[in-house]
Amino acid sequence: MSADDETLTARARKARVDSMQRHVLVCTAGDCPSGEAVATAMKHGVALAGARDRIGVLETLCTSICKGDGATVVVYPEGTWYGSVDVELAERIVAEHLLDGQEISDEVFLRNPLGDPPSR
């Protein structure tokens, strides 16, 4: 590992992405005004729960999938896609899915945990 890599590894530790167990992507682009509010609500909820070392929230540009009425939120490693997320739903996702491990099935429009397809 080079000295440069060590710098990045140290920064990763400081940003707590080395200990993350869930990485949450929040679309803050496009026409929908709620993305930034959703991202802020999720970061706030995670911090309040003392879970910043295991849950990371990352803002993204356009996921190409929304109806303009809320943010698209993706949770890895499950590959859970929530649509039309407003602040109220964002708070539920933090409490129920991220902290309690209970996906909010009614609000999910896609599940894709990635990985290789089944062998044929």
Place this chain on the structure above:
Amino acid sequence: MSADDETLTARARKARVDSMQRHVLVCTAGDCPSGEAVATAMKHGVALAGARDRIGVLETLCTSICKGDGATVVVYPEGTWYGSVDVELAERIVAEHLLDGQEISDEVFLRNPLGDPPSR
């Protein structure tokens, strides 16, 4: 599933995120000018290889981890973090990691595939 969910599911299919096997996050924020060029190069390489149905490239805001000399790129589901990515390295990541399945170990500063920690 509601009619609204069906719309989102149809859009997910159109955006090919339902068939993705790799989701690549490219930081295009901050002081580093290469993020957008890296994202463009990766999207171009994936499209040229005819792999848009299985490899998705998503631009993100700040990951909190860089040295200002290139983009941070994360590949899921492996949870491979590449630092200081320029266009040349971006093209290698597409060819070697995403298409051939061979991670470029020398350029990786963190691996975190997420998921629950080992039971204690």
